Amino acid sequence: MIKSLLSALLVLVAVSSAFGKYIPKSGKRIPQTLSRGWGDQLVWAQTYEEGLYWSRSRNKPLVIIFHLADCPHSAALKKVITEDNDIQKRLDEDFIILNLMYETTDKHLSPDGQYVPRIMFVDPSMTVRADINGRYRNRLYAYEPADLTLLKTNMDAAKKLLKSEL
Amino acid sequence: MIKSLLSALLVLVAVSSAFGKYIPKSGKRIPQTLSRGWGDQLVWAQTYEEGLYWSRSRNKPLVIIFHLADCPHSAALKKVITEDNDIQKRLDEDFIILNLMYETTDKHLSPDGQYVPRIMFVDPSMTVRADINGRYRNRLYAYEPADLTLLKTNMDAAKKLLKSEL
Numbered sequence: 001m002i003k004s005l006l007s008a009l010l011v012l013v014a015v016s017s018a019f020g021k022y023i024p025k026s027g028k029r030i031p032q033t034l035s036r037g038w039g040d041q042l043v044w045a046q047t048y049e050e051g052l053y054w055s056r057s058r059n060k061p062l063v064i065i066f067h068l069a070d071c072p073h074s075a076a077l078k079k080v081i082t083e084d085n086d087i088q089k090r091l092d093e094d095f096i097i098l099n100l101m102y103e104t105t106d107k108h109l110s111p112d113g114q115y116v117p118r119i120m121f122v123d124p125s126m127t128v129r130a131d132i133n134g135r136y137r138n139r140l141y142a143y144e145p146a147d148l149t150l151l152k153t154n155m156d157a158a159k160k161l162l163k164s165e166l
Numbered sequence: 167m168i169k170s171l172l173s174a175l176l177v178l179v180a181v182s183s184a185f186g187k188y189i190p191k192s193g194k195r196i197p198q199t200l201s202r203g204w205g206d207q208l209v210w211a212q213t214y215e216e217g218l219y220w221s222r223s224r225n226k227p228l229v230i231i232f233h234l235a236d237c238p239h240s241a242a243l244k245k246v247i248t249e250d251n252d253i254q255k256r257l258d259e260d261f262i263i264l265n266l267m268y269e270t271t272d273k274h275l276s277p278d279g280q281y282v283p284r285i286m287f288v289d290p291s292m293t294v295r296a297d298i299n300g301r302y303r304n305r306l307y308a309y310e311p312a313d314l315t316l317l318k319t320n321m322d323a324a325k326k327l328l329k330s331e332l
Contacts, residue, residue: 022207022254031206034198041188041195047213050268088188102216105271 038065038099039082042092048106051098055124061158062122063091064109065099073144074117080145087148090155112140119143119151121158132157204231204265205248208258214272217264221290227324228288229257230275231265239310240283246311253314256321278306285309285317287324298323 034044045051048064055062067074081087091097103114108128110118118141121129132154133140134147143151200210211217214230221228231247233240247253257263269280274294276284284307287295298320299306300313309317 020251022205022251022258024207024258029207029209032200032210034200034212039188040197041190043195044198046200047266047268047270049270053268085186085188092188092190100213102213102219104213104215 036067036069036099036101037082038067038078039088039091039097042088042097045096045098048098048100048104048109051096052122052126054096055122056126058096059124059161060094060096061124061129061161062096062098063155063158064120064122065097066101066103066109066114066116066118066120067099068101068116071116073142076145077117077143080148084148087152087155090152094159095155112138115139115142117142119154121154123158123162125162127162129158129162202233202235202265202267203248204233204244205254205257205263208254208263211262211264214264214266214270214275217262218288218292220262221288222292224262225290225327226260226262227290227295227327228262228264229321229324230286230288231263232267232269232275232280232282232284232286233265234267234282237282239308242311243283243309246314250314253318253321256318260325261321278304281305281308283308285320287320289324289328291328293328295324295328 033040034046035042038044045054045062051062051064054060067078103110106128108130109120109122111128111130118139119134120141121132123129130140134143134154135150136142199206200212201208204210211220211228217228217230220226233244269276272294274296275286275288277294277296284305285300286307287298289295296306300309300320301316302308
């Protein structure tokens, strides 16, 4: 019963929203989200510049998650991060957050290479916290699903802000 | 009747999706979209770096719309651009598109200042097309809702690619 209501409603919605609006030749698309699946309830910065601006003005550290859509390691990390309410809450309340699929021009964000998944912390003083890393010597800023506790410890470390020299 | 079905369904959806997932203290949020209302059916680049990459690899010019959420001129331009199916189709098929609320570090994108709304074209050869402008001498890259025809002419101009000197 609910299924048939649902389909009827979907048809209604599709018909009404399709009326007069541009539809791509390839068919209707689902709008892209800024979260890209890393936490739909969080407020994401769109760009590095935006993230730095928010970080400085709100005095919160910036977390940058580098990932790729078709990378299984990124997908596995995304799953545990979105399902862990404690991490979602911390990201929401204590950090400025940004997820990127393309590298920036700031080489400080790739101290040991441009791999994914990679999590970098940036202090509100605009210092990349290369000192905060995971457990893999060959990929210092990589995290696996089993590393969530270490990630939380590192989030606590990032919250201890550096003193700006300005 | 449909209204009551709709509300029942919304409650169902809300209850099921709320179960167990992180909800901010301030209440559930609508996920942010990359389109930011400039065309939900279009495929937007997230960052300038991403836009440049796509532009080069697909040999399509990049359009960058600089805007602000609380700017009435941006809102007015957004309305006419999203309601014009011809522009939406051209943006979708002939261009790589990016909308930004924060400036990049590339000064070539603000030849006469960092105002909004401002539309810049970038050739796949990575040359900012400062030669393609609107009708206002004091803000060369600004467009008003009445300037849609000029904007389309300018889109045609941007489609005539520069020859790369490489």
